[in-house]
Amino acid sequence: MKLAMITGASSGLGLAMTEELLAQGWYCITIQRSTRGLEGLLKEYGVIQMPLPDSRRQGRGALEVIHQDLRDCAALPEFLEGLYARVLDILGTSGKPEALWLILNAATLDPVAPLAQADSKALENHLSLNLLSPMIFISAFERIFASVAGRAGFAGAGVKESSPGGSGAPGGLRPDSTRPQTGGALRAESSRLGPDRASGPGGSGAPADSASQSERAPGVPGSVRDAGSGAPGASQEAGAGAPGASREAGAGAPGARAETLRVDKRIIAVSSGAALHAYPGWAAYCASKAGLDQVMDAAAQEAGVSGSGTFFRAIAPGVVDTPMQEVIRSRGPEQFPMVQRFRDLYSTGGLSSPAQAAAKVLSLAAQGKEGYLRLDVRTA
């Protein structure tokens, strides 16, 4: 199974990347505040409240949608503990975990204004969403997925044995055998991420289908939906043509932690030309995108030391015809002096479509080189 978490998938590039990955058979979990834009995909790919083995999914993509305001960074550690526990649950149940990608895409431009006029709360919100929340996502990713010791579904197959210290690593998930109740923590997190926060056809608390009890994971409440049965394109092979390939994480790396997830692990940050070039009116955006590139570079170097095996990619998507570009064009020159350049680009057809940009970003993200790469779809 190839699983991707995508932040900010309700519109624009995030939505297009999710469409592309679903079409290639990936299991996608998206995180944003609303489901606008995702309704069509939810109808087609359904919401799976429970992981289904790959043999049951028949290679179909599957979609879970989680509502979360990513500006609320204080809530993120607990949120991510639940989310990543669920991811391990899904991968462990799949029978064949192959890839785990985290696509950090959610962002805002606001406040678009000279810094002298920017509201401090708006600046704080901006940095929380664009910079701090990705840092917290990466931190928990590298901590939690570094150790899968003793987790169901990973014994011998999905893990890489290396030096001691993995299961006892700070913040690492404890083996199931040390939990007070079997799967207790997972059960609690699954239900919190399920009926309360996941949306599907029918909205919150979507009706369960007629799956039998035997199809449910033991001891875990929630509905089961076979997203593949009878759906269009159900014969598609899992991951056929999908970007990326399985690899062994952490193999041979000095100081590697025990039992690192042996799948193609990647963190992909959606960057911007604004990370390299300063624009008047975009001080916050330039700062957050430049900062995110640096975070990715530093985290990749840390991964080289820890042997986590995670690849890091910062990818600038070019100028893409999304709601964010509408925001740019709507601002006056007193807020954004370069606005005419973006209006001209739009009127002369200089923007790429979200689908074109998504395909390029995902293709670049899949490149094989280890460590950190900063790429731009216009020059790569």
Ligand SMILES: NC(=O)c1ccc[n+]([C@@H]2O[C@H](COP(=O)([O-])OP(=O)(O)OC[C@H]3O[C@@H](n4cnc5c(N)ncnc54)[C@H](OP(=O)(O)O)[C@@H]3O)[C@@H](O)[C@H]2O)c1
């Ligand atoms: N469009 C371009 O030309 C361009 C160029 C360079 C880089 N980029 C980058 O590409 C990425 C995608 O941009 P886009 O153009 O597709 O923008 P977009 O259409 O405005 O989409 C932004 C996404 O972020 C989510 N989001 C916003 N605030 C959020 C919050 N508080 N919590 C959780 N999610 C939130 C939105 O979902 P909700 O509103 O439902 O929460 C939406 O799904 C961004 O990182 C952007 O910086 C875009």
